[in-house]
Amino acid sequence: MSYSKSLYDILSDALSPTLRSLQDINIDLMGTKVSVLRITTTSLDDGLMGDTEETLSSSLLNNVVIRYPFSEITLIGNLQSEDYVAEAVDFEGLLPIEMYIKWEGAFADDPVELKRGDIIVDCIFDDTGDKIPIVLEVTDIIAGFFGKNIVKKKYILSLVRGEQESAIQTEIDNYINSL
Numbered sequence: 001m002s003y004s005k006s007l008y009d010i011l012s013d014a015l016s017p018t019l020r021s022l023q024d025i026n027i028d029l030m031g032t033k034v035s036v037l038r039i040t041t042t043s044l045d046d047g048l049m050g051d052t053e054e055t056l057s058s059s060l061l062n063n064v065v066i067r068y069p070f071s072e073i074t075l076i077g078n079l080q081s082e083d084y085v086a087e088a089v090d091f092e093g094l095l096p097i098e099m100y101i102k103w104e105g106a107f108a109d110d111p112v113e114l115k116r117g118d119i120i121v122d123c124i125f126d127d128t129g130d131k132i133p134i135v136l137e138v139t140d141i142i143a144g145f146f147g148k149n150i151v152k153k154k155y156i157l158s159l160v161r162g163e164q165e166s167a168i169q170t171e172i173d174n175y176i177n178s179l
Contacts, residue, residue, distance in 0.1 A: 012147025019151040020103045027102050031063030035121040035175040058171050065100040097157040114138050133176045135160040
């Protein structure tokens with residue numbers, strides 16, 4: 001018995017590329033620049049001794065959409081003092097944070113795929129232009145389907161807390177200072 005496509009499957013096959021292109025156009029219009037740090041683990045000796053070494057690579061995604069579930073946030077610091085500097089944002093209770101990236105591109109040049117554990121660095125600005133870095137981690141990847149075709153992909157991000165390894169922190173600092 002052979003599989004024969006239904007009318008819905010045929011429509012899905014025909015319209016899915018257009019739906020993905022529309023998502024890319026939305027990202028071009030509503031996107032923002034963020035830095036992506038990718039940490040991969042490689043084996044030192046082909047797995048014979050079980051030793052591993054973490055290697056760090058970073059790349060820049062020029063257009064993504066990050067949707068924070070807030071319209072008002074609590075800034076940590078004293079807005080009344082003259083030496084106020086925004087240092088952090090309280091995100092508790094505000095998750096999930098969603099991120100969308102473009103479909104088109106080659107991963108080596110324009111990353112189009114992320115994986116769990118990738119670190120995302122975004123920056124927001126207070127009313128005086130002070131930079132407020134937001135360090136996030138990809139925790140889940142969710143796909144939306146039209147028929148049997150993926151037409152939407154979103155990455156669920158969570159806030160990274162605590163200190164980073166020095167190499168990662170250097171990359172974050174370099175990116176934030178370049179803005």
